Amino acid sequence: MKHHYWEAPIVIYLFLGGLGGGIFFLASVFDLIVAPGAGPLFFAPVFFALAALALGCFFLVFELGQPPVFWRVFTTKTAIIKWGAVLLTVAMICGFVWWASYLPLLGWQWAAGLAGLLAPVRSLMIGLAGVAGFGIMVYTGVMLSTLKAHAFWATPALPVLFTVSALSTACAAIALSLGGAVDAAGLGLLVEELIREIVHEVDIVLVIAEIVVLLVMVLSFYGAGNVTAQKVAARWVRGRTAPLFWGGMVGGGLLLPLALYLAGAGTAASEVVAPILVLCGGLLLRYLCVYSDERAPIPGEERYYERLKSSDTRFMTAWKQGENKY
Amino acid sequence: MTRYVMVVDQSRCIGCQSCTVACRTWNDLPLDIIYNPVVSEGTKGTFPEVYRTWTPTQCMHCANPECVPCCPTGASQQDDDGTVWVDYAKCMGCKVCVNACPYGMRDVSHVVPRFDQYVRKCTFCRDRRAADPAAEPYCVATCHQRARVFGDIDDPNSEVSKLINTTHTERLFTELGTDPQIYYIPEMGGGAR
Numbered sequence: 428m429k430h431h432y433w434e435a436p437i438v439i440y441l442f443l444g445g446l447g448g449g450i451f452f453l454a455s456v457f458d459l460i461v462a463p464g465a466g467p468l469f470f471a472p473v474f475f476a477l478a479a480l481a482l483g484c485f486f487l488v489f490e491l492g493q494p495p496v497f498w499r500v501f502t503t504k505t506a507i508i509k510w511g512a513v514l515l516t517v518a519m520i521c522g523f524v525w526w527a528s529y530l531p532l533l534g535w536q537w538a539a540g541l542a543g544l545l546a547p548v549r550s551l552m553i554g555l556a557g558v559a560g561f562g563i564m565v566y567t568g569v570m571l572s573t574l575k576a577h578a579f580w581a582t583p584a585l586p587v588l589f590t591v592s593a594l595s596t597a598c599a600a601i602a603l604s605l606g607g608a609v610d611a612a613g614l615g616l617l618v619e620e621l622i623r624e625i626v627h628e629v630d631i632v633l634v635i636a637e638i639v640v641l642l643v644m645v646l647s648f649y650g651a652g653n654v655t656a657q658k659v660a661a662r663w664v665r666g667r668t669a670p671l672f673w674g675g676m677v678g679g680g681l682l683l684p685l686a687l688y689l690a691g692a693g694t695a696a697s698e699v700v701a702p703i704l705v706l707c708g709g710l711l712l713r714y715l716c717v718y719s720d721e722r723a724p725i726p727g728e729e730r731y732y733e734r735l736k737s738s739d740t741r742f743m744t745a746w747k748q749g750e751n752k753y
Numbered sequence: 754m755t756r757y758v759m760v761v762d763q764s765r766c767i768g769c770q771s772c773t774v775a776c777r778t779w780n781d782l783p784l785d786i787i788y789n790p791v792v793s794e795g796t797k798g799t800f801p802e803v804y805r806t807w808t809p810t811q812c813m814h815c816a817n818p819e820c821v822p823c824c825p826t827g828a829s830q831q832d833d834d835g836t837v838w839v840d841y842a843k844c845m846g847c848k849v850c851v852n853a854c855p856y857g858m859r860d861v862s863h864v865v866p867r868f869d870q871y872v873r874k875c876t877f878c879r880d881r882r883a884a885d886p887a888a889e890p891y892c893v894a895t896c897h898q899r900a901r902v903f904g905d906i907d908d909p910n911s912e913v914s915k916l917i918n919t920t921h922t923e924r925l926f927t928e929l930g931t932d933p934q935i936y937y938i939p940e941m942g943g944g945a946r
Binding site for chain 1: 823
């Protein structure tokens with residue numbers, strides 16, 4: 428039966444968290460290992476990562492029952508959500524320090540002093556943000572998969588799927604925004620093209636991996652899951668969710684961008700349309716997963732709540748609207 | 754050491770929902786929250802051999818609860834006597850414990866103001882027992898059929914110990930490893946060993 432408590436803000440949070448974490452991770456890999464010194468090219472992507480994480484945190488706090496006391500999330504050691512919040516905080520602080528150290532790229536000379544002060548810690552900051560970003564990507568999936576009340580979430584495949592998807596959406600966002608704040612020329616332009624090509628190739632591999640993991644997860648639930656998971660998978664494969672899954676997620680969010688990546692290399696279809704489709708696919712994946720929150724009912728429970736709802740709808744509606752007529 | 758459990762005798766329950774009403778009254782619950790629904794799969798069998806069973810439910814006060822370690826604020830707690838409860842002063846309403854409970858026995862009211870929502874659940878009437886250690890949860894005290902029996906399973910002379918040790922009992926979703934502490938004596942097949 429449906430056990431639905433998390434709404435759209437959590438969907439957006441999981442998507443933006445994975446996206447932001449993925450950008451930080453990839454930016455750190457490129458800036459520290461693949462193309463040292465390419466930091467300025469990632470000024471715009473890291474800005475979008477910061478914006479994504481900040482917006483994601485806003486939606487997470489908005490979804491709380493008591494938003495003003497959100498800081499309580501840091502008060503225990505065991506909860507996985509606490510570690511997610513810590514990773515988000517570390518990534519955002521370190522990412523912001525790294526980003527602020529490049530502020531003069533915008534022509535803001537007043538920030539030159541601050542940038543000079545922060546420049547020595549750039550590598551450390553992007554390194555920490557990258558590690559925390561990787562943690563965030565994994566955490567979004569792990570958080571759901573530890574909730575074993577929900578048969579469709581409680582699988583090791585979900586963190587893998589969310590991590591691959593987060594990396595894929597991060598590649599897409601980087602492809603759209605790389606070098607956004609700098610006017611690269613000469614060697615800089617060459618490095619930008621090189622990174623763009625690497626990101627392009629990596630995203631092709633990631634999209635293929637995502638298709639494989641997604642289909643393995645859904646079809647194995649469909650064929651051999653427990654009753655609850657099988658019911659959800661059946662809804663995805665041939666039920667109410669099937670048009671969104673096959674048409675939106677698999678077709679529009681994975682196969683079409685893959686085809687555009689492969690067939691339209693170097694064109695706007697590959698460099699703009701495909702990344703946008705990958706981003707939409709990532710959001711749709713989170714939506715489909717979060718709204719697949721069925722749990723095994725206690726015998727008779729579904730019947731109880733169905734009857735309660737049908738007979739008390741008018742009463743409940745009047746109460747919720749504040750009329751309190753009863 | 755004290756370890757509170759409840760035995761629910763389904764052969765005694767007549768589905769009157771008195772326990773549900775008593776709980777709502779004692780805990781002054783919002784309209785959309787029910788701690789202990791009494792559910793039924795409806796009439797079974799073929800006429801004239803028909804029967805109907807009722808399953809009084811509530812928080813299972815699991816020995817290994819899913820809802821406690823996942824709480825990021827420490828609001829979701831377990832006492833030494835096994836009672837699982839929520840410290841409202843610490844809860845921020847993230848609903849991760851609601852999603853963690855395999856029995857669906859935690860809830861957040863939506864008829865209270867939007868930004869004043871916290872997670873609620875059965876506490877074996879912790880407040881009532883604090884005022885009077887001999888008191889039973891209100892649902893138990895209200896049940897005129899004696900279908901709900903509350904007590905200390907670690908006390909060999911308690912009624913719950915005797916029932917659990919001499920009668921066939923069943924628990925819900927034990928395969929999840931939560932070790933639920935509500936023991937059901939099934940309507941059919943609950944006879945003495």
